[in-house]
Amino acid sequence: MVAPKTPKSWYLPTKPHKFCPGCGHGIVLKALGENIDELNIQNQVIFGCDIGCSLLSWDFFACDSTQTHHGRTTPVMVGIKRARPELITIGYMGDGGGYSIGSQHLLNAAVRNERVTLILVNNTNYGMTGGQMAPTTLPGQKTETSPYGRDPETTGYPTMGPEFISAITPDSAYVARATVAKYKQLKRFIRNALRNQMEGNGFSFVEVLSTCPTNWRTNAQQTWNFVEDEMEKYFPVGELKSPFGKGDKVNAAD
């Protein structure tokens, strides 16, 4: 068997990684790793991860990395960047960490146009803690804390992260939503989010639609159907704000 080619910036002693089979995190981290290689920034990157499934990436890269409490990755990255602007800070978090417990940090870092890059993986649930309802859980979707399906009357509608961040950031920010189902586009969006920080433009944010077959209790076909059809119907994929020109319009096919 030929092992798949891995990015140079991956830390091989911790591979194979610890994510569940079928999880989308590996795809996102591959796209990030390839970008780190191609931009030749391995030695300047500080990778920071949250609590939740994103935590499993704490020793994923051959890059200096740190890890903090649930929801607090954004301020830790901001503190590092403010202290050492020459470093390239990448915060990695889930939808619960970013949109729920850490939402005040996300909002205010965006408003201040902090020169950090945040990648938020949206799999519509709290994976690590066993599949509870998240801010991104779709209406009607069953989770451990919405066993009869999410009822927007009592729990509201899914958080539209990139839309909300796009509304509060200046034009120098970069805001996009990608999906693990469109790898080339995902990789390009992450690249833009890194370049935007490297050029000192402003806040850079990519939400990535991802898979969680373990908690969704789906087989391979159902998993892809959910991320490609159900999720994309609700969460349009594309660049919402880019200093690099028009880029991909929302819903544009890759």
Added chain:
Amino acid sequence: MEKIIGEAKKAFLTGNETVAWAALAAGAEVMFGYPITPQNEVMHYWTRLAPKYDRRFLQTEDELSAGFTTCGAVQAGKKAFTATAGPGNVLMQEPFGMAEAMRLPLLAVIQQRGGPSSGTVVYSQQEVTLTTYGGNGEGMRIVYSTANHQEIFDYIIKGFNVAWKYRFPTFILGDGYQAKMREPMEMYDPADRGIEMIKPYPLIGLDGKIGEEREPAHLCNIYSLEEELYEVVMAHAAEYEKISPELVEWVEGDCEDAEIIIVSHGVVSRAADDAVKALRAQGIKASYFRPITLRPFPGQQLRNAIAKNGARKLLVAESAYGQLDRLLRQEIYGETIKIEHLYKPGVGIIDNDIINKVKSIL
């Protein structure tokens, strides 16, 4: 390091202003803060001074963020600090916990206000328990309780060095009176007093090419196995216990022939000093003991003070409902001295309060 203060000079400052000058003199590079009374003027003075000396400041969205940005800046190798009070101190227990777990040498100035809850914005000594043992950990912190502005200046300089030498989060525990009151003190450059400031160093963002010249730094504060965490906590505890004898500081007076020892900390110890003088003038053999470090606590030193004359009584005077008292009792467990108390939660204590209390119990 650039010299901030030329000749040592007398100044007439508020405590919060003193904090800003001391941090500057100590070489602090960045402050993160969020408004809360009575520490606001620390930020006010820092934001006026910082740009003149190429130092930085960020007003964050809340105290969680102020604490975590401080953690980030420290990891990146900068001498960073924050200041807070009351409910802000409650929120900061979360990042302080991270600093304990990852041994991050942050410095935090706590200007205690009344509690519980929003309490008052004025004064108290009710953040002793929180500052010494807050968070979901074991209190692996270094806490200095200052009594006057000279000490605020001295212990901030010392605090940065202690934090970076031992890598336990370090606290300067003041209060609203010290924060707002104006009094004379002397500012100086640490080098002129023979104090060498320890250079900060990064834990991430290190020099050297990864994979060729070094391994990547992977920092974490969560573990998969009980045993992994146990090893870490026990190693921290062993180191903390080892360094504690070097760290403990206290002041005592007149214990040699004492009938009663008055124990207080922080600004209340000034009232205790005056009370002892007045009581002695009236023929009452009073003495005082003041822990300067509340963590680690000078427990053995207090036992020694008690033993000096076999004092019959010990009076704990504090602007809280027993927070110092509890700290003290666990440290001198087994002593048979009778412990009395003067609790005035959230209210100032003057010499007459102590004098009257002593007379009522002797």
